[in-house]
Every structure is written in structure tokens, then in C-alpha cells.
Amino acid sequence: MAKVLTSKEENYSQWYNDLVAKADLAENSAVRGCMVIKPYGYAIWEKMQAQLDKMFKETGHVNAYFPLFIPKSFFSKEAAHVEGFAKECAVVTHYRLKNDPDGKGIVVDPDAKLEEELIIRPTSETIIWSTYKNWIQSYRDLPILCNQWANVVRWEMRTRMFLRTTEFLWQEGHTAHETSQEALEETERMINIYATFAEDFMAIPVIKGAKSANERFAGALETYTIEALMQDGKALQSGTSHFLGQNFAKAFDVQYATRDGKLDYVWATSWGASTRLIGALIMAHSDNNGLVLPPKLAPYQVVIVPIYKNMEQLAEISVKVEEIMVKLRARGISVKYDNRDTQRPGWKFAEYELKGVPVRLAIGPRDLENGTVEVARRDTLEKSVEKLENIDQLVENLLEAIQKNIYSKAFKFRAENTTIVDSYDEFKKLLNTKGGFFLAHWDGTSETEIRIKEETKATIRCIPFDSVEEEGKCMVTGKPSHRRVIFALAY
């Protein structure tokens, strides 16, 4: 087969870029750092959205929409929040253009300067909490469990398709609660939903845990995260859920009458996942032939390619294909029949491999004669010839098997690339040769964490929820530690 992708081994990030382009997921736009998400890439996002939205609603959440613009003054109300986001905000200063008086073109009309500049949301806590102030008077108004699907803008220095773009799509949940306990439970509930989504739908094993103080969201008391391991040995933060305490309630003066007639500040959470998940999907499963999609998120799960010598033969094949499609659809399987006469079969095979379609069926004259179909699976690239009779059952089973197989492949990879280390020298050595997750003891201080980051670029990805109590010594300072945390190089 003609090689169209740079291989992972040769240049991982070039492989990634090639794949995004060749699988028709996205392309660079005229605006620096912003991408055009193409129909095939967007279809994957729609699948993700549909599933997450369902899970949010099943846990009592509702969708709403808040404005793109945030008054500048809102931003300064929560100190840690400004600190975290100020350096990457796009600001609207004017509201009108006019023809350039000195010639051709168009200029910003200096007379149309805004009294108060507007920030384009990098996240919506501030605009939402200024709104919640009006919604909440009493404990009877609580909890508020809102989610919004939106775009946000963070003016990043360097961008990468899906992993870090100036504008990106995401969902952000913002909830308000009566008690700290309830808010903490919500924070945990949502990180569990992200973890379930990652594992059951994206087929990516993740580690749930808490962020260290350094890595916490700006304005949060606690940040929970799911961390996934990519094939190049780097970690990718794939979803976060924050316990915001009463910080935003205090900043926006959101108090409620308690059950015993007193006034108290509301407790808050926020949680989000973005189009970055598409980056995770690519980097977790794909190979040098292209994308490998988990069946549960593939825009189409099955593609059917006819092989024919003339139009009469195509018509004959199409009749059979129609029967197959009816049977597959009856089982809820999404299927595409590519009967374009403008591309040859070999071209189509390569194309759908690049696009990661889980199962491909090919039908030609030989199959018409024998009552068979050629079945090819994307994850292993295996092909077999199967009888047509129970093809729907066979495909359904195969899709399930593929979903399981790519998960266990990713799980095995992570297991092989998770290392327990006790010495800092060993850590430094393996970090750049082997990569992956490192379980190590840490003294719990920011100073040590920062030192490690400065010396090795590795960060604490999380303090896993399921880490076992174990007495040990910090690999750097030798001070006592009670559990291991996860270090890795990260995106």
C-alpha cells in the first residue's frame, strides 16, 4: 500500500498531524491557532456529545446557554481565577468598523470604543455565577445543575490540532449546592461519568485522581482529573471536575437562606471535557495505516465496498447490499454503502482504513456466486470470507469484539508503561527512555513538585483515588510519604 502517513516511530507529532489531515478530521484555518473541524471530525464530536449529554441528563442535569462575552470587571472578582486566565484572554474593545479614510480597506472605528471591554470567555464561571446570584435566594432554589455546550477561547502561545487550539468546543457544567458535602459528591459523580465515558465508549483506560495544589484549576479547592496515556508515553488530561468551595459564591455574593433561617454562601462545582477528547482518541488507538475508532463512537461502524466490472454487475451487487444494510440497521448498526463509480476498490479500502471505520465488507462477483462477503476488521487488519446468512449477527459480535480489543490493547500498553520507581535518578533516566506513568513517593510539597518539573518537565498527573496506603520516602527529598502519586510528561 502506498504510504501516506509519516510513521509513528519516525516522527510521532508529524504522524499525528498527517493523520488529522488524511482522515479528514480537521484543517488549519485562516486564523492562527484555530482549526476547521471537518464533517468527519465533527461527526465524532457529535457522537461524543450525544453520549455525554445522555449521561449528564440521567444524573439530573439540564442544558442552558450563557453569553460568549464577559464584562471585564467580572473577571477580577475571584483573585485566583484572574491569575490563572488573565494571560490568555481575547478582549473585545470596539463594536464597529468603518472604511479607511486614507484609502482602501477597512479600519476599527475609534469612536466605537466600548466603555467596558468584553472578554471572550475562556471558561464561564464568572458570567454564570453573576447569573446564579439572581436565581438563588433560598435552599429551596438548590441545587442548580446546569451544563452548557459551548465554544471558548484561550489565547495559547502554541497550538496543536484538537489538543490545544485557540478556540475549542467543550461542555462545562456549573452546579450550586446547599452543602459542601453535596458539592463534593457532585464533583466525584462527574469525574466518574468522564471515566466511564472514556473507558466504555472511547475504549481508553484512565486513572482517576486529585490534582496537586499546583495543577489545580484557578479558583478551585480541589480538582479531580482523568489521566490517559498516549502511545508516545505522554499523559493527556482528558476531563476535569472541580470542587470550587464557596469561592465563586463569595466573589459574586451568592447567599441563600438556610433551613434554619440563616444566610450562607452557596457551594459550587464545575466540570468540563473538550474536543481534546478527539486528540485522545487518535493518539490512544491509531496506527500507521490511520485512525482506529472504537465502534461506539465511529460515525459509521460498517462500510460496504462493491467490487464490479460493469454497471450490470454493480446493480446485482447493490441488491444484495441493500438486504445486508436492512439487516444491519435493524440491529442499530450504522452502515455506509460506498457505491461511487469514481474511485476504485483499492482506493476505498485505503480511504476507510485511514478513517478508522471499524468493519469493512467487500462484495464482488465471487461472493455473489458463493453467497459470501469479505469481512475486514480495522483494529487487527484481519480479513475473512463469511457466509451471508448470519452476517448481521456476525458483524454485531465483531463490533463488540473490536470495542473490547482496542480497550484491552490500550490497557495492556498502559500496564507495560507504568513503572514503580523509588530513586530520582532512575526516574530521570526512565522518563526520557521509556516514558509512561511513574508511580513514585512525593513529600507532598509544592517546592518538590516544582523542582521536579523544572529539572525533568514531568508533572504530577494526579494522586490516584485508588492508591494504596504505603509508607515510603519522597524520591527527591527523602521525607516521609504515605502513598505513591503519578508522574508523567504531559500534553
Added chain:
RNA sequence: CGGGGUGUAGCGCAGCCCGGCUAGCGCACCUGGUUUGGGACCAGGGGGUCCCAGGUUCGAAUCCUGGUACCCCGACCA
């Protein structure tokens, strides 16, 4: 913001150092034919403000000055 690089057809590039006639190659595209079980082949064809502005020159894609855009590497981040 620091360091490096590149702007020539839709995409990827050569040409530039050493100025010269009609600006070239691969892919893609269009037409016709033969093909079609792993990215077909042959023949013909279309497509360019050579990033922008100014300068040097008989003559500029090529030399000079200024601008601008994008990419890569760092610090920042989902």
C-alpha cells in the same frame, strides 16, 4: 515574548546563491480510452497578481530596504 525557518497553481516542492527568452516538477483536477478482489495506466488538457510595498537594473521569482503572514523549537496551558 526569545531562537530558527518558510511564503512560487488546490496541496507538496524545485528554481533564488550566480538577474535574461514561454516559470517548472509531483499529486490533485478536466476530457477520451483501457481498467476495477489493496491507493490503475495511456494520451491530451486547464489552472500562476512567484506574500505585500518600495528601490536597483535595459530586464527581478532571483539583488537591496521595509512590512506582513504562517510553521517549527522553548517559557504558558484543557
